[in-house]
Amino acid sequence: MQILMASLLILLVILAVTIAVTKRLLPAVIIFMSYSVINSIIWMLLQSPDLAITEAAVGAGISTVLFIVAFKRMGLFEKAIDEESAKGTEKEASSKSGKEAENE
Amino acid sequence: MNKKFNKLYNILCVIFALIFIAAMIITVSALPNIGDATNPTNNEVSEKYLTDSSWETGSLNAVSGMILDYRAFDTLGESHVLFVATVAVFILLRRDEDSRKDLPTRCLNQSYEQAYDPILAKSLEFLIPAIFVFGIYVIANGHLSPGGGFSGGAIIGAAFILYLNAYGLESIERFCNSRTYLICSCCALLFYGLAKSYVFYVGANHLHSIIPVLADGSILASGLILPLNIAVGVVVSNTVYALYIMFRRGGFSR
Numbered sequence: 001m002q003i004l005m006a007s008l009l010i011l012l013v014i015l016a017v018t019i020a021v022t023k024r025l026l027p028a029v030i031i032f033m034s035y036s037v038i039n040s041i042i043w044m045l046l047q048s049p050d051l052a053i054t055e056a057a058v059g060a061g062i063s064t065v066l067f068i069v070a071f072k073r074m075g076l077f078e079k080a081i082d083e084e085s086a087k088g089t090e091k092e093a094s095s096k097s098g099k100e101a102e103n104e
Numbered sequence: 105m106n107k108k109f110n111k112l113y114n115i116l117c118v119i120f121a122l123i124f125i126a127a128m129i130i131t132v133s134a135l136p137n138i139g140d141a142t143n144p145t146n147n148e149v150s151e152k153y154l155t156d157s158s159w160e161t162g163s164l165n166a167v168s169g170m171i172l173d174y175r176a177f178d179t180l181g182e183s184h185v186l187f188v189a190t191v192a193v194f195i196l197l198r199r200d201e202d203s204r205k206d207l208p209t210r211c212l213n214q215s216y217e218q219a220y221d222p223i224l225a226k227s228l229e230f231l232i233p234a235i236f237v238f239g240i241y242v243i244a245n246g247h248l249s250p251g252g253g254f255s256g257g258a259i260i261g262a263a264f265i266l267y268l269n270a271y272g273l274e275s276i277e278r279f280c281n282s283r284t285y286l287i288c289s290c291c292a293l294l295f296y297g298l299a300k301s302y303v304f305y306v307g308a309n310h311l312h313s314i315i316p317v318l319a320d321g322s323i324l325a326s327g328l329i330l331p332l333n334i335a336v337g338v339v340v341s342n343t344v345y346a347l348y349i350m351f352r353r354g355g356f357s358r
Contacts (some may be wrong), residue, residue: 062344
């Protein structure tokens with residue numbers, strides 16, 4: 001039990017640092033969700049099942065959904081996708097921008 | 105100059121973070137061990153709650169006996185925080201008829217938000233009733249097993265969100281629009297506030313409801329805790345759903 005608890009706590013620290021370092025938003029939100037899930041397992045090991053249920057429902061479920069909806073509404077995911085496609089081969093990017101210019 | 109300042113700023117950030125982490129770790133290591141019998145938290149308050157809550161409040165789950173009976177005003181405040189949060193989001197994000205005209209249709213078209221997904225819709229036909237029943241179980245058994253209004257309400261709110269994503273706004277607005285949201289939330293908060301105010305007004309003697317205070321493991325044996333749990337569950341599920349739909353493109357259509 002001690003080893004399980006220690007490994008969970010270390011994982012929690014690693015995940016927290018990873019969230020802060022991750023540049024892309026969707027992976028960061030998903031890592032945040034896994035952070036909440038591990039947190040709820042820890043509550044369970046500390047014998048507080050009430051908190052574990054609430055953490056799993058609110059932390060892992062609702063807050064993740066709200067983050068994703070809010071980022072989507074702000075258009076941050078679309079921007080990330082654009083940047084990714086821009087990183088592709090130069091030929092593709094140039095032809096795409098040319099097409100966009102034509103459309104405009 | 106600016107580059108130099110940025111570099112200095114980054115270095116100072118790291119130093120400050122290290123100092124803060126060190127202070128936190130030193131503080132935590134000075135805390136008493138979890139579950140130690142000589143801890144300062146093991147005083148007469150928790151002893152009173154653990155020994156007396158089952159026959160005084162009728163709740164076998166000491167936690168819900170505490171948050172819905174001994175510290176019921178605390179929970180009332182928490183429910184109001186949720187309600188005020190939704191109202192603030194309403195004020196910031198809701199669009200009335202006048203401002204809807206000025207916006208491009210892309211911002212208002214709810215069907216832009218998602219395409220109909222047959223896999224999601226078919227699988228949710230089986231999943232959504234199960235989630236609803238589980239949420240109702242968690243709320244109704246709040247005084248017997250872990251759970252209660254907050255967690256059960258969050259589960260039911262998640263079921264609403266899934267329903268909205270699978271079947272679209274039109275089908276969910278048949279039974280859940282902004283009007284039903286306001287009526288349900290206000291009724292639940294009013295019921296909670298009035299019931300608890302009455303109890304405290306008569307000197308924390310328990311309100312003699314039809315439901316007896318027995319603590320024998322049946323659902324209708326906990327006095328006011330079951331109705332209060334239901335009220336909290338209604339408020340939480342409404343809040344979760346309303347926050348989601350306001351952050352979505354378009355928001356409530358009515």
